[in-house]
Amino acid sequence: MSMYETTAWAKKSATSNFEKITIQRNLPGDNDVRFDLQYCGICHTDVHTVNNDVHIGLDDLGGTQYPVVPGHELAGIVAAVGKNVTKFKVGDKVGAGAICDSCMTCDSCQKGDEHFCENDFTFTYDAAIKHGHLVTESGYTYGGYTASHTLHESYLIKIPDAYPLEKAGPVFCAGITMYSPLVQWKANKGGMKVGIIGIGGLGQFGLKLAKAMGNEVYAISTSPDKATAARDAGADRFIVSTDANSMKSADNSIDLILNTVPAPHQLSHYLPLLKKNGTLVQLGLVLTDHHVQQIPLLFKRINITGSLIGSIQETQDCMDFCGTHNIMADTKVIKAEELDDLFAVLANKNDTVIRHVLDIAASM
Numbered sequence: 001m002s003m004y005e006t007t008a009w010a011k012k013s014a015t016s017n018f019e020k021i022t023i024q025r026n027l028p029g030d031n032d033v034r035f036d037l038q039y040c041g042i043c044h045t046d047v048h049t050v051n052n053d054v055h056i057g058l059d060d061l062g063g064t065q066y067p068v069v070p071g072h073e074l075a076g077i078v079a080a081v082g083k084n085v086t087k088f089k090v091g092d093k094v095g096a097g098a099i100c101d102s103c104m105t106c107d108s109c110q111k112g113d114e115h116f117c118e119n120d121f122t123f124t125y126d127a128a129i130k131h132g133h134l135v136t137e138s139g140y141t142y143g144g145y146t147a148s149h150t151l152h153e154s155y156l157i158k159i160p161d162a163y164p165l166e167k168a169g170p171v172f173c174a175g176i177t178m179y180s181p182l183v184q185w186k187a188n189k190g191g192m193k194v195g196i197i198g199i200g201g202l203g204q205f206g207l208k209l210a211k212a213m214g215n216e217v218y219a220i221s222t223s224p225d226k227a228t229a230a231r232d233a234g235a236d237r238f239i240v241s242t243d244a245n246s247m248k249s250a251d252n253s254i255d256l257i258l259n260t261v262p263a264p265h266q267l268s269h270y271l272p273l274l275k276k277n278g279t280l281v282q283l284g285l286v287l288t289d290h291h292v293q294q295i296p297l298l299f300k301r302i303n304i305t306g307s308l309i310g311s312i313q314e315t316q317d318c319m320d321f322c323g324t325h326n327i328m329a330d331t332k333v334i335k336a337e338e339l340d341d342l343f344a345v346l347a348n349k350n351d352t353v354i355r356h357v358l359d360i361a362a363s364m
């Protein structure tokens with residue numbers, strides 16, 4: 001495949017600073033779209049990957065491949081399309097999330113569940129390219145801290161014209177992570193009681209989405225000082241999980257809980273909140289085993305399950321829903337020269353409500 005050169009911000013080792021480098025990507029083939037990045041959201045996963053401290057890939061590839069170009073919250077403008085592309089045209093606002101390729105042939109891919117590709121979907125950065133619908137000179141994917149990208153049209157999301165581009169990136173990560181389980185467990189039809197544990201970036205999106213879908217929304221947090229932020233995001237009730245009386249007040253009342261806590265915690269602590277047939281969905285990244293008291297599962301037929309981002313179609317639906325209901329993350333735009341300082345701060349902080357967004361054009 002013919003290649004072109006573009007600029008990216010990369011780290012060459014876990015201890016080096018970010019620097020501007022030149023990388024190569026494939027020119028668009030018949031089914032591909034080349035787009036100019038305007039913004040890329042900055043995610044906690046970016047920090048873990050560049051520091052080579054946590055790996056979420058199902059097959060551990062043996063650590064981060066350097067140079068690493070992070071970023072899986074991409075937003076830009078279409079610059080060129082291949083002759084078979086039907087969904088996009090030059091000038092369209094487009095974005096992409098954590099999935100940049102999959103096998104396209106397995107049962108999951110055929111059914112539009114790329115995030116459950118039986119041959120493993122390809123992460124947007126720091127992943128070996130195995131399905132061949134995109135190419136780099138290194139054989140590893142480079143993410144969105146870059147001036148230009150080329151993807152197969154099947155992995156791109158159309159951003160509504162009226163939606164601010166700098167706000168779109170977080171929809172493709174935090175937004176879809178919360179949207180997919182809300183749809184899967186039928187909260188998108190409204191009329192349910194939905195609990196959100198953890199009021200960080202994920203939790204805020206969850207509150208806004210669940211509320212806009214027409215549900216009664218409970219914010220559940222260890223810190224009473226998150227109450228204002230939770231209510232601003234649409235929470236009808238605020239439960240302090242470390243306060244026995246507060247927990248008791250919501251006993252046996254919630255249909256669906258989305259749990260964003262990214263650190264080891266006791267699941268059993270939250271089960272009394274669920275009604276009969278209630279569901280607890282694990283979304284945060286916890287690498288240690290859970291111990292669960294099973295009596296509440298028996299007596300209330302409770303389900304404990306998990307969810308991972310969402311399919312491309314669900315991500316498009318999430319983007320459209322956020323456009324219709326004016327749902328946006330609280331963002332702060334930064335330039336590439338601020339990346340090192342920001343990553344140092346984020347490495348010690350887990351629940352930032354503000355999502356940082358890299359301004360690509362201003363960083364060139």
Ligand SMILES: [Zn+2]
Pocket residue numbers: 043044045072173174
């Ligand atoms: Zn992310």
Ligand SMILES: [Zn+2]
Pocket residue numbers: 102103104105106107108109110116117118119120
């Ligand atoms: Zn597949």
